[in-house]
Amino acid sequence: MSDNMGGKKFQPYIPASKSLPELTVTAIVLGIILSILFGAANAYLGLKVGLTVSASIPAAVISMGILRGIFRRDSILENNIVQTMTTAGEALGAGAVFTIPALFMMGVEIKQIMLVFIVLTGGFLGVFMMVPLRRMLIVNEHETLPYPEGTACAEVLKTGEKGGGAQAKLVVFGFAIGGVVKVLTDGFKLFRSDVQTGIYNFQNAFVGTQIYPALLGVGFIIGPKIAGQMVAGGLMASLVLIPAIAFFGAGSSDIIFPATEALKTLDASMIWDNYIRYIGAGAVAAGGLITLAKTLPAIWQTLRSTMVGLNKSKGYKAVELERTDKDIPMKWVLIGIAVLIVVIAFDPFTNVGVIGALAIAIFGFLFVTVASRIVGIVGSSSSPVSGMTIATLLIVAIAYKSFGYTGTEGIILTLTVAAIVCTALAVAGDISQDLKTGYLVGGTPWKQQVAMMIGVMASGLVMGYILTLLDNAYGMGSEALPAPKAALMKILAEGILNGNLPWTLIFIGVAIAVVIEFLGMNSLVFAVGLYLPLNISATVMFGGFVRLIVNQVIKHKKDKEKAARIERGTLFASGLIAGESLLGVIIAFIISINPNIIPTEYLLTNQWLPFLVFLIVCALLYFSTVPRKQKA
Structure with missing residues (x-):
């Protein structure tokens, strides 16, 4: 290693x-399976x-449970490869759903080959463009860039050397609970999936x-502060904006664009569809750009450091490098990037042409560099991917129009x-965390980078089909699958x-985001809550509330025990997310085969039963983190 701090x-x-x-071979096969599963989830x-x-920690735990518990294999580096492949797959899924669903919402015919081409080229570019940055960001700045998820995953892997069976059971238990609830609500339609009054x-x-x-699990993972800001946005939409529009328009027969009916005839859902979603879109766009603007100093520093770091890296010779410092040879990286850009420019699937290919090359390298560094400071969940994608979309749209x-x-x-x-940014940011994990545990970089490409390939080949299944079963942009980020991209484009944008509504959303930012809150999180139906952000808040209670119960514990307790809850929450998400995909697959097999009406319409089930899941989440014997 060459870190001489x-x-x-x-x-x-x-x-x-x-x-x-x-x-x-064992690690590759298991990694392919998990990359597809977590990509879908x-x-x-x-x-x-x-x-x-991020799927890195649950993937590492599952890998240890399978490789150690079933195959009796005890290589920490093998487990690291599995979680690396899994993260690449789930990152590709994240990048895809922030943009591609907008194409489904347009109602145009989308061929599977086009979807596969988009996600694979984006994923491979993310990997290739990150390779030259590894030595500078991961090695040379080891002491200054913590890469929180990557460091945490390394600790989980090292702890697993002493046995990780109990941790794996938490993920499996959460998976079972999430899957069962999903099947009972959306599969058998035994009881309602929401409670509203x-x-x-x-x-x-x-x-x-x-x-x-799954939403409960998300709330626990992101914590009460972020969950609270998200539900605050939902409350503003449901308890302020919608009632205000209804009140002032109660006696009005005017038809105000973009609505096509008189104001007095619009109910809450119609007001949301015609007005609130544009206000929310403006807020999300502004929140994303504000987040990006706040990182401009880091972007400038990143670009400067990148050029300096790459120049210094020229002094390395392959024969002098240790196993733990060998990347994919730069020659093949540059060839890979060049081939991808040329193929994108002239491919018959997307027809983006030279304009699009140049934009991808420029914004891809610029923002991959930014994303790879930013996640090292604030973590993957706080990376301004939305803002960078919005900036790309706005400039590219203007270029195409010209x-x-x-x-x-x-x-x-x-x-x-x-x-x-967007796919390149998401993949680059997440695999940066994996390379940090590999650096800490002693992985071989080029093997991790190859594993990343295999994970991207595995997830990318099925991602288009998964999105098509979900669209056919639930409908992109519907209440079941709001796809808020993709809906925003569609509106802006x-x-x-x-x-034909209702600019007044857009600017109202922008103003709200600016005000929220001045109040010291995360404007992007608030804006997402403003755009989403309240019943979604409220569920996330319940998860955040469970985390808040847990934090209070364990606040007097030692730091090491606190971290262990939160990790237990995170693993169970990750299981909830994976279980519900994957069963949602399976139900969509069943619907695609035989739409009539799923009941259309709920057997029980009483709202107390589903709420009781929900409270039981909340209790299970709490006790998975703070076992009964620890409560006192």
Whole structure:
């Protein structure tokens, strides 16, 4: 290793002089399976709530449970390869669902080969463009860039050396609970999946929650602060904006664009569809750009450091490098990037042309560099991927329009370019965490990078089919799958290329985001809550509330025990997310085969039963973190 911070050479958990089984057939097969499963789960989650979570820790735990418990294999580096492949797959799913569903919402025919091409080119670009940055970001700045998820995953892997069976059971238990609830609600339709009520003497004001365990798990993982800001956005939409529009329009026969009916005839859902979603879109766009603007100093520093770091890296010779410092040869990296850009420019599937290919090359490298560094500071969940994608989309849309591309053709081209860039950013950011994990445990970089490409390939080949299944079963942009980020991309692209945006509503959303930012809150999180139905963000808040209670119960414990307790809850929450998400995909597959096999009506319509089930899941989440014997 070449990290000489403070004059002392860093020594990983497995030294460079020692070789263990790493990129094995067993690890590859297990990694492919998990990359597909977690890619599908993250896609479903991103469509449902507009947020995704890292799969590195649950993947590492599952890998240890299978490789150690079943196959009796004890190589930490083999486990690292599995979680690396899984993360690449789930990151690709995250990047895909923030943009590609916009194409489904347009109602145009989308061929599977086009979807596969988009996600694979974006995923491979993310990997290739990250390779030259590894030595600078992961090695040279080891002491300054913590890469929180990557460091945490390394600790889990090292702890697992002493046995990780109990941790794996938490994930499996959560998976079972999440899957069972999903099947009972959306499969057998035994009881309702939401609880909702109006408020007396408060016209068009509704509050409620869904009972989906995945949303509960998300809330626990992101914590009470972020969950609270998210539900605050939902409350503003449901208890302020919608009732205000209904009140002032109660006696009005005017038809105000973009609605096509008189104001006085609109109910709460129609008000949301015609007005609130545009306000929310403006808020999300502004929140994303504000997040990006706040990182401009880091972006500038990153670009400067990158050029300096790459120049210094020229002094390395392959024959002098240790096992733990060998990347894929730069020659093949540059060839890979060049081939991908040329193929994108002239491919017959997307037809983005030279304009799109140049935009992908420029914004891809610029923002991959930014994403790879930013996640090292704030973590993957706080990376401004949305803001960078919005910036790309706006500039590309203007470029295409200036060359005469408008209407549906221009919108599709713009969304395609944004989708490739977004996928590259998401993949690059997440695999940066994996390379940090590998650096700490003593993995071989080039083997991890190959594993990343295999994970991208595995998830990418099925991602288009998964998205198509979900669209056919639930409908992109519906209440079941709001796809808030993709809906925003569609609105912005249509507005620029067709010139038909209700700009007043958009700017109201922008103003709200600015005000929220001045209040010291995360404007992007608030804006996502503003855009989503309240019953989704409220469910997330319940998870955050469980985390808040847990934090209070364990606050007097030692730091090490606190971390262990939160990790237990995170594993159970990850299981909830994976279980519900994957069963959601399976139900969608069943519907695609025989739509009539799923009942259309709920057997039990009483709202107390689903709420009771939801409270039981909340209790299970709590006790998975703070066992009964620890409560006192």
